Amino acid sequence: MAEITGRGPNGAGASPVIKVRSLVKRYGELVALDHFELEVRRGEIFGLLGPNGSGKTTAINCMLSLLKYGKGEVSLFGEPMKSDNYAVKKRIGVVMQNVAVFNELTVVENIDYFCGLYVPEKAKRKALTDEAIAFTGLDDYRKFLPKKLSGGLLRRLNIACGIAHKPELIFLDEPTVAVDPQSRNHILEGIRELNRNGATVVYTSHYMEEVEQLCTRIMIMDKGKAVATGTKEELKAMIRTGEKLTAEIYDLPENVLGEIRGVDGIFQADYSDNRLTARYPADGRHMITILDILRRGNVAFGRVSSEPPTLNDVFLEITGKELKD
Numbered sequence: 001m002a003e004i005t006g007r008g009p010n011g012a013g014a015s016p017v018i019k020v021r022s023l024v025k026r027y028g029e030l031v032a033l034d035h036f037e038l039e040v041r042r043g044e045i046f047g048l049l050g051p052n053g054s055g056k057t058t059a060i061n062c063m064l065s066l067l068k069y070g071k072g073e074v075s076l077f078g079e080p081m082k083s084d085n086y087a088v089k090k091r092i093g094v095v096m097q098n099v100a101v102f103n104e105l106t107v108v109e110n111i112d113y114f115c116g117l118y119v120p121e122k123a124k125r126k127a128l129t130d131e132a133i134a135f136t137g138l139d140d141y142r143k144f145l146p147k148k149l150s151g152g153l154l155r156r157l158n159i160a161c162g163i164a165h166k167p168e169l170i171f172l173d174e175p176t177v178a179v180d181p182q183s184r185n186h187i188l189e190g191i192r193e194l195n196r197n198g199a200t201v202v203y204t205s206h207y208m209e210e211v212e213q214l215c216t217r218i219m220i221m222d223k224g225k226a227v228a229t230g231t232k233e234e235l236k237a238m239i240r241t242g243e244k245l246t247a248e249i250y251d252l253p254e255n256v257l258g259e260i261r262g263v264d265g266i267f268q269a270d271y272s273d274n275r276l277t278a279r280y281p282a283d284g285r286h287m288i289t290i291l292d293i294l295r296r297g298n299v300a301f302g303r304v305s306s307e308p309p310t311l312n313d314v315f316l317e318i319t320g321k322e323l324k325d
Contacts (some may be wrong), residue, residue, distance in 0.1 A: 010023030011164060017042050017169055017200045018063060018311050018316070019295075023072035025058055025224075032058045032068065034224040045191065045201040047215030049311075051319060055224040056204050057097075060171055065096065076169065090118050097174035099158045101146050108133065108142045118165035132164035135193070137186055152183025152266075163194065170194060171202045176210065208311040214216040218311070222319045232311060233299065240267055245287055247276040247294070248302035256297040260290055276301075 012281035018040040045304045050056045061067040065076050065083040074081040076088050097186045097258050101110045101305055105190060112257040119125045133139055136156040146154055159175060159228040172191065174300055176184045197202055211218060219229045225301055244299055252271045260278060286307055292318045308321055 002072075016040060017077060018202070019073075019075045020063065021073045023059070023062060023069055024072065025062055025067065025069040026057075027079065032224050033072075036072070036221075036224060037226055038063075038219065039204060040200060041193070042200055043197050043198070044216045045203055045214050047218035047314060048202060048210040048221065049205045049211060049218060051290075054220055054221040055117065059221070060173060060202070060225075064092070064171070075139070084230070086219075088136075091168045093162045093165065093170040095159050095162035095170070095172045095175055097177060099146075099154055101154075101157055101161060103146050104155055106143050106145055107138055107149075107157055107160075111158060111164050112148070113120055114161040115164035126165065128164050128315070131172035132160040135190060136160040150183075152179040152186075153192070153240070153242065155179050155183060155187060159190065160319070163199075167199065169200050169202070173204050175203075175208065176205065178205065184210075208315070220315060220318055228314075228318050235314045236309045239309060239314050239317045241309045241317050242279050242281045243269070243275070243286070245278045245290060245304070245305045246307075247290075247304045248274060249276050249299060250274055252299060253297065254277055256293060256299055259293050260296070263289055267288075 010142060016039045018038060020036060020038040023033050023036040024031070025036075036055065036059055038059070048056050048059070058067065062069045064082065065077070065085070077091060078114070079088055080086065081088060084319060086250050087113050102113065108129060111132050112125060115132070119128060133142060136159055138153065138156055138160060141149060141153060144290075146157065149157060155175060155177075159172075161248060163170060175191075176187050179187070191201060191203070203211070215232070217229065217231055218235060219226050220235070221227065228238060230238070249271070257269060257271050257276075260266060260276075263286065266278055266280045267275075269293050270277050276290075278286070278290060287304075289303070291301075
């Protein structure tokens with residue numbers, strides 16, 4: 001595992017809210033978690049990425065004591081996590097990918113019910129329910145049944161049910177799947193607000209741009225293991241993909257392309273469809289060197305662009321797979 005110990009902007013120096021050590025979970029001969037390790041610090045928005053079947057959901061279910069595991073240790077808030085540790089469970093909110101609400105209950109009744117699992121006092125529960133409705137922008141839909149809500153509003157209801165009791169630790173598993181852009185932006189800003197208000201968040205998504213925007217640290221999982229952990233900048237620095245240059249060129253002689261390929265530090269240079277693409281370390285020097293070679297070779301070029309590596313590049317290079325829904 002490529003482990004980076006640099007601290008993100010949130011949670012720097014903070015005590016761990018989640019600590020997982022050598023977790024092993026098997027389904028017969030299939031090893032779903034292979035000595036999985038994880039540490040999430042207080043105040044972080046921690047991104048958990050992995051291809052389908054990598055073990056993300058299994059890891060979350062084990063952390064929540066919804067699944068039994070063969071070996072390892074899980075502690076939340078410094079206490080061993082067990083199925084009957086209700087004091088710890090009251091401090092946790094869970095929003096899973098599959099919407100889990102009661103179709104027979106209205107919006108306000110659903111939120112009140114789920115909040116009631118943690119807060120028995122009726123007056124306090126009503127105040128928390130009203131606050132969750134306002135927070136998720138559902139005021140105009142209080143008396144709606146779930147079947148009358150759009151996909152985005154249904155996702156907001158799912159989140160409201162999971163956070164109404166004001167948990168300190170929130171697990172969000174693909175909370176923006178198949179929602180409209182307006183609802184997605186509302187959900188993402190809501191997650192930031194929850195974090196600003198003190199919640200630690202564990203976030204999974206197949207949308208890399210969301211992870212880049214939200215997460216203070218990110219773990220990439222594959223085959224039941226953590227293969228890389230760090231801030232997005234630290235992860236990008238790990239890979240050879242580097243910066244990508246694209247230049248529109250009508251005709252690029254082979255000898256000029258060969259000269260570009262021979263530059264120290266350029267680890268990829270290709271020409272096809274009137275387009276030169278090159279990859280190199282993101283240090284700013286190689287782009288100037290390539291343009292100088294083109295000018296010396298009297299090669300005319302059009303638009304030139306340069307892109308830093310993305311989390312998609314990191315994920316593909318580390319796992320050899322594309323992240324798909």
